[in-house]
Amino acid sequence: MINTEYRSLLLLADDDPDYLFQMKFALEKGGYRVVTAETMEEAELSLEREQPELAIFDLMMERDDAGFILSYHAKKKYPAMPVILLTAVTAETGRQFGSGSPDDKGWIKADLYLEKGLHPDQLIEHINSLLNH
Amino acid sequence: MEMLKVLVVDDEPGIRSGIDRILSKFTVGYPFMDEDIGYTVYEASTGEDAIRIFHENPPDIALLDNKLPGMGGVEVLEYIKRNQLNIEVMMITSFASLELAVKATNIGAYDFVPKPFTPQELRSSMENITKHLFLKRMTQKMNKEGKQIRFQFLSVLSHELKNPLNSIEGYLRMMQERQAGDQIESYDEMIDRAIARIKGMRVLIMDLLDLTKIESGKKNREMQLTDLVKIARISSETMGPMAIQMEVDIRIESQEEFFVMADAEEMEIILNNLISNAVKYNKIGGMVICRLKEINKKLIIEVEDTGIGIPEDDIPTLFREFVRIRQKETKHIMGSGLGLSIVKRLIALYDGSIEVESHPGEGSIFRVVLPVII
Numbered sequence: 001m002i003n004t005e006y007r008s009l010l011l012l013a014d015d016d017p018d019y020l021f022q023m024k025f026a027l028e029k030g031g032y033r034v035v036t037a038e039t040m041e042e043a044e045l046s047l048e049r050e051q052p053e054l055a056i057f058d059l060m061m062e063r064d065d066a067g068f069i070l071s072y073h074a075k076k077k078y079p080a081m082p083v084i085l086l087t088a089v090t091a092e093t094g095r096q097f098g099s100g101s102p103d104d105k106g107w108i109k110a111d112l113y114l115e116k117g118l119h120p121d122q123l124i125e126h127i128n129s130l131l132n133h
Numbered sequence: 134m135e136m137l138k139v140l141v142v143d144d145e146p147g148i149r150s151g152i153d154r155i156l157s158k159f160t161v162g163y164p165f166m167d168e169d170i171g172y173t174v175y176e177a178s179t180g181e182d183a184i185r186i187f188h189e190n191p192p193d194i195a196l197l198d199n200k201l202p203g204m205g206g207v208e209v210l211e212y213i214k215r216n217q218l219n220i221e222v223m224m225i226t227s228f229a230s231l232e233l234a235v236k237a238t239n240i241g242a243y244d245f246v247p248k249p250f251t252p253q254e255l256r257s258s259m260e261n262i263t264k265h266l267f268l269k270r271m272t273q274k275m276n277k278e279g280k281q282i283r284f285q286f287l288s289v290l291s292h293e294l295k296n297p298l299n300s301i302e303g304y305l306r307m308m309q310e311r312q313a314g315d316q317i318e319s320y321d322e323m324i325d326r327a328i329a330r331i332k333g334m335r336v337l338i339m340d341l342l343d344l345t346k347i348e349s350g351k352k353n354r355e356m357q358l359t360d361l362v363k364i365a366r367i368s369s370e371t372m373g374p375m376a377i378q379m380e381v382d383i384r385i386e387s388q389e390e391f392f393v394m395a396d397a398e399e400m401e402i403i404l405n406n407l408i409s410n411a412v413k414y415n416k417i418g419g420m421v422i423c424r425l426k427e428i429n430k431k432l433i434i435e436v437e438d439t440g441i442g443i444p445e446d447d448i449p450t451l452f453r454e455f456v457r458i459r460q461k462e463t464k465h466i467m468g469s470g471l472g473l474s475i476v477k478r479l480i481a482l483y484d485g486s487i488e489v490e491s492h493p494g495e496g497s498i499f500r501v502v503l504p505v506i507i
């Protein structure tokens with residue numbers, strides 16, 4: 001019974017405070033606890049301090065490859081923690097990458113690539129399945 | 134085939150030639166890569182030798198034995214990091230010194246292979262480091278391409294307009310679906326945030342209108358004797374509310390009246406933008422001085438501030454459309470990144486020029502030279 005009260009902690013990093021506000025709201029409604037980070041530094045600190053069970057990184061923050069770097073560090077420290085990279089890259093550049101095949105995982109350190117326009121409900125479904133909920 | 138240069142640093146000749154044999158027949162391919170990647174292997178038997186070779190013929194990847202006769206592998210790694218050499222490092226260590234290997238990855242080695250290793254273990258480690266290198270290069274390439282795209286006016290514009298629209302739409306949907314319950318007060322913060330984004334868009338659109346008017350030459354230019362002191366006063370009054378909020382003092386230094394032959398509206402746009410930046414990017418309690426003077430029959434407008442300054446590397450891009458400098462201090466300041474590009478275009482209409490002098494953390498001076506004195 002007590003266990004049904006348990007809510008997993010997610011880390012959400014993005015440089016748009018409005019995006020953070022809206023996603024945090026949706027994810028909390030979806031039954032998660034959420035810490036947010038607006039910069040890479042904040043994200044690294046939260047990883048260390050809060051030890052979230054899953055992390056969601058925006059690819060482009062103050063650096064265009066922020067998401068790569070964050071997932072690389074996160075996976076190095078916590079190999080078992082699922083990482084989702086959110087990108088608007090395909091929409092903006094037409095360039096596609098990271099198909100998420102098992103082979104990718106050996107070197108691109110994220111479990112999932114998702115486009116940023118995704119509906120929160122769908123994001124929650126992906127999170128649920130990565131956390132085996 | 135693209136070749137990566139691999140320097141093997143090990144005091145045991147057997148290990149060096151073994152690695153050479155394994156890697157010379159090995160290539161890495163990947164769907165994203167246009168072509169396979171192979172390896173050119175060369176050798177060093179001491180850390181000191183390795184460092185000399187780093188400078189003469191730098192490798193892409195260094196395989197570093199930790200136990201070397203003189204300088205140890207970790208010290209070589211520290212040398213690479215300290216001198217910011219662009220070399221990826223893989224440590225080769227005996228099982229007994231695994232702890233050291235972990236330390237090495239903490240100070241920046243990509244990975245380590247424990248000795249003795251099988252050819253397959255070496256190949257799979259090399260495959261990972263190679264893909265990591267490729268990813269790094271792809272990101273750099275994307276950065277470059279991304280930046281080019283960024284300067285394509287329309288695509289940036291659509292991005293700049295889409296972002297606030299997305300977030301405003303997001304807030305409206307949350308209200309439409311009553312996501313925070315039936316109490317209207319619960320939505321106060323969302324409403325405030327949406328209004329802030331709308332304000333930002335309004336500024337952007339006003340800037341765009343100025344810009345397109347200049348571009349299409351449709352703007353009716355009225356060249357007439359114009360008192361710049363009066364315009365500078367109007368500009369600083371426009372910035373009054375923000376200046377008060379930031380306790381920034383705006384001063385005008387000029388003779389009593391300063392008449393030039395110019396379009397008053399254009400002069401106002403120039404001064405508005407320079408003064409508004411000087412206030413916006415200032416510090417609490419800072420100062421802005423707007424100087425009007427004449428040198429060599431030319432008008433000099435100087436707007437000096439005691440603000441956050443601009444890193445030297447960013448100065449060349451300042452006047453491009455949509456460029457905003459990302460610094461900790463500017464994160465919460467609103468702007469479209471169009472102001473200075475508008476200023477630059479206007480100045481060009483007069484065959485004038487603009488330059489910037491800036492000291493990060495101390496302040497900036499924007500200096501405009503206009504041949505408008507009769």
Ligand SMILES: Nc1ncnc2c1ncn2[C@@H]1O[C@H](COP(=O)(O)OP(=O)(O)OP(=O)(O)O)[C@@H](O)[C@H]1O
Nearest residue numbers: 410411414442456457458468469470471472473474
């Ligand atoms: N006086 C200044 N001190 C420090 N940084 C400045 C100053 N003026 C401009 N900048 C930097 O240059 C960037 C570009 O300035 P610009 O006026 O073109 O755009 P903006 O102020 O961001 O937006 P807006 O279109 O609303 O003026 C700013 O985002 C800021 O980072």
Ligand SMILES: [Mg+2]
Nearest residue numbers: 410468472473
């Ligand atoms: Mg400005």
